[in-house]
Amino acid sequence: IFSSRPLPPSAASSCPQVNMDLPVVFVVGTTGAGKTALSLALCHGLQEQLGLRCEVVNADVMQMFQGLPILTNKATDLEMAGVPHHCLSFLPHVEEDFSVLQFRELAVPLIHEILGRGHLPVVVGGSHYYVQTLLFKSLIDENVGLGEGAEGRADPSPTSSMVGRWATLNEHSPEEEIAAAFAELREKDPAMAGCVHPRNARKIRRSLEVLAATGVPHSALVSAQAKHELRFAHPVVLAVDARREVLDPRLTLRVDQMCQEGLLCEVCGFFREHFRAPAAAAAPLSPLSVADTSAEVLARCDRPSPWSHLDFSHGLLQALGLRDFLPFAELWAGTAAESEQLPPVRLPPGFGCVCGSCVVSPACVASSLEKEEEEEPEDRCSSEGLADCELWRVARSCAEEVKVKTRRYSRRQRQWIANRFAIHDHLELVSLDTSAMELTSAARREPNSFWNLEVVQPALAAVVLALQGGATSPGAALAPSLPSSQADYIEAHRVFRCDACGRDISGPFQWELHLSSKPHRRRVAFLREWPQVLQLRAEAEARRENRCDPGERPDSEGCFPLLRAGEGGAGDGEDQLWCLFGAH
Secondary structure, X not given: OOOOOOOOHHHHHOOOOOOOOOOEEEEEEOOOOOHHXXXXXXXXXXXXXXXXXXXXXXXXXXXXXXOOOOOOOOOOHHHHOOOOEEOOOOEOOOOOOOOHHHHHXXXXXXXXXXXXXXXXXXXXXXXXXXXHHHHEOOHHHHOOOOOEOOOOOEOOOOOOHHHHHOOOOOOOOOHHHHHHHHHHHHHHOXXXXXXXXXXXXXXXXXXXXXXXXXXXXXXXXXXXXXXXXXXXXXXXXXXXXXXXXXXXXXXXXXXHHHHHHOHHHHHHHHHHHOOOOOOOOOOOOOOOOOOOOHHHHHHOOOOOOOOXXXXXXXXXXXXXXXXXXXXXXXXXXXXXXXXXXXXXOEEOOOOOOOOOOOEEOOHHHHHHHHOOOOOOHHHHOXXXXXXXXXXXXXXXXXXXXXXXXXXXXXXHHHHHHHHHOOOOOOOOEEEEEOOOOOOOHHHHOOOOOHHHHHHHHHHHHHHHHHHOOOOOOOOOOOOOOOOOOHHHHHHHOOEEEEOOOOEEEEOHHHHHHHHOOHHHHHHHHHHHHHHHHHHHHHHHHHHHHHHOOOXXXXXXXXXOOOOOOOOOOOOHHHHHHHHHHOOO
């Protein structure tokens, strides 16, 4: 129904009169909710119904890098079906950082070019921080009216030395360095320090960099963000989401499908490309034993990792799932012994190949897994297939870890949309629930499918309404309990200190959960009773001092042995209280 076939000129001329001041369409949402499918269906639908050409601007930073199309969920050429895509697979260096500022400098002129051609820009991607910089004119990046010098540049600040001092601060920095940076932030911007976790090195560094670059506290810029204008006059924001109980199994199924399509083969090809043989003097691996677990096998890899030169905190190396397959790559490299080249990948059953050179593991791997609960370890695999069995167990464990992290990532994306997009009164979001959408593309193409009737058609209606100069319908509320303005950001992200538990809790919601948790209530009850415990301890020690045997003397900490229940003048309840709290 939404084909890429262009309409004849007569059909285009018969379209209803629309406002040629074209809007910019943004498709946001959690991973697995259907952003890519909706953007393509929207482009084909507008071409089919209005003769309006659309061009997609990718806002997923991982898809901007070349390679790993399965891992980063890039749309295939068949799925694109002739729809022009921009900002896709143009960064060649995997460790190159592409900042949000660089993306804004590239994407904003590109969107203006698309509008100048009379086409509709559709911005789609899961990197919502990059989407945000296209939606709003950032005070921090633009330096509008704050910290500007005579020529419109940020006025150099006396604190500019902070940038150099904390430029390398990250989550791997020593705790003392992170604590020193946080102390400086607390001194110079107490409001922002109150909503940043003391161990969040990235946010601490960012706030110090903003202060050094603009001369204005980061908290002041964040509070003033609510008064700032939209970058484009007529944005249409389509927010796709699904219920958690539906989305989690869908994400699990998607990772399984990615494995079948060749995810492991693709990742192994990436690791092969960046393989560096260990030093020749490295200790060889000890022989495998049938009773060894994968952890024990990895523990015997005494030589350095062939990928120790890669920094997984930069560029494409941050892609979700890449680092999680590193244990498999380490074990795979361990089978190469002293060779400077990696052997062919022996894929377990259920994992597809995209390179054509992988070898499927013997059938003993699958049969051993089926009988894993029934047989002893030495009966599961022959000595020849032992390495394949170990590789399979590690591959399965890595895939499960990818599933867990994907589900966590979807929750962070949902929270980002609620905290950064839904709080703006002047920005209307069209909420689209894809919980009941069909899982196959063939089923979604049916005219009476849920996907077409409840997702695509409302999205098309919202865009057509914006083309005619009307306001889009905001749909269902995404987060009814969110702050009413960006000025409430500081309070919404305030960090609370629990002195009883010695923990820092971010946000009022997590603080309320902590206060109602059992560990916290037990700790508070213990501290509340502690003065009485001390008093009972002093009284009991005094009684023991009066009647203790000559050989029964205080220990090195000044405490006497406990009386057994029923001895002397101390009551049973007192002895029980002593035994309960004495260890604390």
